[in-house]
Amino acid sequence: MEGNMSLSLKVWRQSNKETAGGFENYKLDSVSPDMSFLEMFDVLNEQLIEEGKEPVAFDHDCREGICGSCSMYINGRPHGPLRGVTVCQLHMRSFNDGDTIVVEPWRAQAFPVIKDLVVDRDAFDRVISAGGFVSVNTGNAQDANSLPVPKEAADDAFSAAACIGCGACVAACKNASAMLFVSAKISQLALLPQGQAERSIRAEKMVAQMDAEGFGACTNTGACSAECPKEISMENIARMNREYIGAKFSSSAV
Amino acid sequence: MPVILFSFSKFRLNKNNMATSSRLDAKVPQGPLETKWSKYRSSVPLVNPANKRNLEIIVIGTGLAGASAAATLAELGYAVKAFCFQDSPRRAHSIAAQGGINAAKNYQNDGDSIYRLFYDTIKGGDYRSREGNVHRLAEVSGSIIDQCVAAGVPFAREYGGLLSNRSFGGTQVQRTFYAAGQTGQQLLLGAYSGLQRQVGMGTVKMYNRHEMLDIVNIDGKCRGIIARNLITGELERHAAHAVLLCSGGYGNVFYLSTNAMGSNVTAAWKAHKRGAFFGNPCFTQIHPTCIPVSGEHQSKLTLMSESLRNDGRIWVPKAKNDTRPGNEIPEEERDYYLERRYPAFGNLVPRDIASRAAKERCDAGYGVGSSKLAVFLDFAAAVERYGRAEANKNNIHNASDSDIIAWGKAVVKEKYGNLFDMYKQITGEDPYQVPMRIYPAVHYTMGGLWVDYNLMTTVPGLYALGEANFSDHGANRLGASALMQGLADGYFVIPYTIGSYLSNEIRTGKISTEHEVFVKTEQEVRERIEKLLKIQGKTSPEIFHRRLGKIMWDKCGMARNEQGLKEAIIEIRQLREEFWSDVKVMGTATYFNPELDKANRVADFIELGELMCIDALTRNESCGGHFREEYQTEEGEAMRDDENFMFVSAWEHKGPEEWELHKEELIYENIKIAQRSYK
Numbered sequence: 031m032e033g034n035m036s037l038s039l040k041v042w043r044q045s046n047k048e049t050a051g052g053f054e055n056y057k058l059d060s061v062s063p064d065m066s067f068l069e070m071f072d073v074l075n076e077q078l079i080e081e082g083k084e085p086v087a088f089d090h091d092c093r094e095g096i097c098g099s100c101s102m103y104i105n106g107r108p109h110g111p112l113r114g115v116t117v118c119q120l121h122m123r124s125f126n127d128g129d130t131i132v133v134e135p136w137r138a139q140a141f142p143v144i145k146d147l148v149v150d151r152d153a154f155d156r157v158i159s160a161g162g163f164v165s166v167n168t169g170n171a172q173d174a175n176s177l178p179v180p181k182e183a184a185d186d187a188f189s190a191a192a193c194i195g196c197g198a199c200v201a202a203c204k205n206a207s208a209m210l211f212v213s214a215k216i217s218q219l220a221l222l223p224q225g226q227a228e229r230s231i232r233a234e235k236m237v238a239q240m241d242a243e244g245f246g247a248c249t250n251t252g253a254c255s256a257e258c259p260k261e262i263s264m265e266n267i268a269r270m271n272r273e274y275i276g277a278k279f280s281s282s283a284v
Numbered sequence: 285m286p287v288i289l290f291s292f293s294k295f296r297l298n299k300n301n302m303a304t305s306s307r308l309d310a311k312v313p314q315g316p317l318e319t320k321w322s323k324y325r326s327s328v329p330l331v332n333p334a335n336k337r338n339l340e341i342i343v344i345g346t347g348l349a350g351a352s353a354a355a356t357l358a359e360l361g362y363a364v365k366a367f368c369f370q371d372s373p374r375r376a377h378s379i380a381a382q383g384g385i386n387a388a389k390n391y392q393n394d395g396d397s398i399y400r401l402f403y404d405t406i407k408g409g410d411y412r413s414r415e416g417n418v419h420r421l422a423e424v425s426g427s428i429i430d431q432c433v434a435a436g437v438p439f440a441r442e443y444g445g446l447l448s449n450r451s452f453g454g455t456q457v458q459r460t461f462y463a464a465g466q467t468g469q470q471l472l473l474g475a476y477s478g479l480q481r482q483v484g485m486g487t488v489k490m491y492n493r494h495e496m497l498d499i500v501n502i503d504g505k506c507r508g509i510i511a512r513n514l515i516t517g518e519l520e521r522h523a524a525h526a527v528l529l530c531s532g533g534y535g536n537v538f539y540l541s542t543n544a545m546g547s548n549v550t551a552a553w554k555a556h557k558r559g560a561f562f563g564n565p566c567f568t569q570i571h572p573t574c575i576p577v578s579g580e581h582q583s584k585l586t587l588m589s590e591s592l593r594n595d596g597r598i599w600v601p602k603a604k605n606d607t608r609p610g611n612e613i614p615e616e617e618r619d620y621y622l623e624r625r626y627p628a629f630g631n632l633v634p635r636d637i638a639s640r641a642a643k644e645r646c647d648a649g650y651g652v653g654s655s656k657l658a659v660f661l662d663f664a665a666a667v668e669r670y671g672r673a674e675a676n677k678n679n680i681h682n683a684s685d686s687d688i689i690a691w692g693k694a695v696v697k698e699k700y701g702n703l704f705d706m707y708k709q710i711t712g713e714d715p716y717q718v719p720m721r722i723y724p725a726v727h728y729t730m731g732g733l734w735v736d737y738n739l740m741t742t743v744p745g746l747y748a749l750g751e752a753n754f755s756d757h758g759a760n761r762l763g764a765s766a767l768m769q770g771l772a773d774g775y776f777v778i779p780y781t782i783g784s785y786l787s788n789e790i791r792t793g794k795i796s797t798e799h800e801v802f803v804k805t806e807q808e809v810r811e812r813i814e815k816l817l818k819i820q821g822k823t824s825p826e827i828f829h830r831r832l833g834k835i836m837w838d839k840c841g842m843a844r845n846e847q848g849l850k851e852a853i854i855e856i857r858q859l860r861e862e863f864w865s866d867v868k869v870m871g872t873a874t875y876f877n878p879e880l881d882k883a884n885r886v887a888d889f890i891e892l893g894e895l896m897c898i899d900a901l902t903r904n905e906s907c908g909g910h911f912r913e914e915y916q917t918e919e920g921e922a923m924r925d926d927e928n929f930m931f932v933s934a935w936e937h938k939g940p941e942e943w944e945l946h947k948e949e950l951i952y953e954n955i956k957i958a959q960r961s962y963k
Binding site for chain 2: 062069076119123144154156164165166169174184188191
């Protein structure tokens with residue numbers, strides 16, 4: 031091995047959502063500061079396999095901060111200590127030799143644990159299915175430049191659309207609220223002309239589904255945005271509230 | 285019929301016969317190139333809406349190709365089931381594409397056209413792709429942008445509100461649409477939202493955390509799949525009238541690549557072993573601009589978008605072993621080797637050429653960084669250029685140098701900010717201050733399942749879309765064309781072409797999963813899983829994967845030669861035997877067990893690796909990403925052999941270590957074949 035950091039890890043182990051879980055302690059030596067946090071976990075898992083123990087299950091895929099799979103709650107913070115960074119891009123140089131690191135899964139009623147650090151985030155997909163789209167079938171589109179969109183609106187829509195759906199906002203929130211995630215999609219489409227036709231009904235349906243999934247209410251604490259690896263702004267929540275209230279005043283549905 | 289039976293000991297190659305094998309019918313419509321698709325589209329048989337409801341289609345994978353196909357086919361009225369191994373369809377690896385998507389819109393009025401996009405793609409692919417397919421791709425490219433904008437994809441725009449474009453490698457026009465450095469994410473989320481809309485309406489049934497482990501062929505037609513629920517470990521049988529593999533590429537055969545950790549060849553490989561021919565398996569794209577390997581712990585490589593080559597200049601020091609930081613090496617001591625060797629395209633040469641040029645400089649001892657396996661990508665000139673332009677825009681004509689640099693950095697940040705941040709996060713160096721260090725890495729596979737014009741494989745009813753097929757990029761893909769192809773196949777090709785098959789399936793009726801072939805196939809899958817778990821050897825799947833990757837990278841990577849490939853084939857066969865006697869898979873098959881999933885995938889990668897080496901060994905020429913050291917010009921450029929190798933290699937699996945080569949001759953009626961030159 032190439033590194034010289036030694037770490038103590040307290041990792042949440044849980045067989046499935048039916049059984050109770052608990053922390054296990056592991057020691058890891060020869061960690062390189064250039065490893066990513068997940069590569070450090072790869073090393074841990076190889077060590078566990080060597081010892082004949084089951085490796086720790088954790089979600090991960092692209093390892094470049096964009097797929098939204100990785101989801102570790104590190105030392106009490108989703109995605110660990112840095113701002114604007116997912117676990118997969120967190121590197122061990124952000125920790126010190128001799129540190130004890132506590133790693134837990136996302137904790138929320140709407141995100142049941144599947145195994146160890148892996149949780150079920152299907153609730154997010156169902157919220158999108160409720161209205162997070164423009165109802166345009168393939169083949170119906172007019173020329174892409176026939177409708178100019180002011181650059182500022184396009185840029186704001188893009189900033190909201192940068193959400194990776196990881197669920198850190200829910201994990202960070204004391205109420206396990208999904209308002210930042212839901213508001214990012216509502217904002218993206220409310221800011222663009224293409225989203226106007228369904229603007230009201232979208233806000234109503236997505237909020238209704240969000241509530242049905244068991245996510246908590248928003249108390250404007252702001253932990254969601256502070257911990258969001260893509261730094262999605264709280265402004266989106268304010269916009270969603272305006273969209274929702276406006277929709278409810280004129281509602282004929284939901 | 286030209287046939288090569290590959291047996292390593294008695295290997296023979298019938299050199300002068302390239303005529304198309306009778307087993308391969310590309311079904312490209314007759315007539316002039318420009319009207320092939322429009323005529324075919326208007327005459328392909330249709331299925332009436334009442335029948336569509338009774339026809340089931342399975343889609344494997346939910347990246348750009350899979351998500352767009354699943355949503356569009358459901359809109360048309362088919363009963364669709366979609367499968368992904370990730371926890372959500374939104375996580376497919378298309379999401380990580382950075383730079384952009386090409387389309388022949390000619391919004392920049394710079395001379396672009398469908399023909400030019402077609403021509404650039406064929407030439408960029410080093411004349412190893414099929415004219416009819418590529419022209420269709422160029423034709424539908426404009427509709428993709430229209431569709432994405434209508435679906436709410438927030439592309440970058442100019443102040444006037446219209447769409448912005450950038451340049452990409454291998455072209456001289458600006459036809460690339462983008463959303464900062466996250467174009468793939470925005471396009472995939474657009475396709476995903478369309479898919480989720482159908483899921484909400486109940487027209488698509490979505491299976492997350494499910495992996496396809498085999499296809500089921502009944503009476504010569506693909507009739508369904510065996511899938512494994514990765515949470516419970518249960519095997520499931522799913523029947524359908526057609527199965528679409530949209531499962532991406534196989535770059536992870538090299539262990540280190542820019543692919544996601546989960547990207548795998550299993551779906552395509554199972555199909556291959558059940559009769560789907562594998563096209564051009566050795567055509568691999570090595571992307572020139574990736575963050576260099578930092579140590580043995582490395583689990584994957586990270587791309588720095590090709591769009592950076594728009595503004596970044598690539599160089600190495602003129603002196604060997606120059607250890608000064610890049611920003612301290614004076615201008616006259618730098619070798620801008622791409623600009624020197626390829627003045628017409630400069631830093632925007634296609635990927636294969638840029639990668640080989642970087643390797644050449646590093647091999648010659650001019651590499652930088654601690655490993656000496658890196659070159660500089662420098663933005664200092666762009667910062668100054670943009671800074672001056674900003675000063676002029678603001679009507680300031682006596683700006684100080686520091687102001688100009690500050691403005692320039694702000695422009696660069698807007699264009700590439702997320703990439704610069706990512707670089708800094710991974711390397712710990714600030715690319716606004718010092719030049720980036722980059723090195724080539726495996727990125728994409730042009731090869732894939734052989735398909736005809738309808739995107740059907742050699743198994744009736746089994747289709748392959750997007751990176752999973754071989755069809756459009758020849759021996760080298762141009763930047764920003766993968767997103768275009770994925771969405772073209774899913775949104776605008778398969779919804780039409782599938783009619784030619786399904787119109788004959790309306791009398792089939794519901795297919796029973798109790799059929800004996802379903803039972804037998806499920807049993808075979810179960811036995812393989814039990815076998816993997818029973819070995820209880822000493823070596824983890826991860827270590828086998830790493831060893832395979834090293835063989836592949838060293839001997840079937842950026843440069844290949846006969847001896848190395850022959851060695852690799854032997855080493856891979858040994859590795860396979862060792863795997864099946866010494867792999868250690870922890871846990872059981874009755875719950876969420878990523879180790880078992882990995883072992884299953886690595887086993888398939890090992891078999892694929894052998895075929896890739898055999899393919900590379902039989903192609904005695906250099907073209908695109910396939911560079912055989914024996915076949916190069918005096919200046920070190922790739923030397924194609926059109927006389928003997930202008931064909932697609934389609935490999936039929938005959939048994940363990942045994943394949944038969946079928947050739948599809950490539951006929952160019954509309955393009956003049958030329959030695960590819962970017963000088």
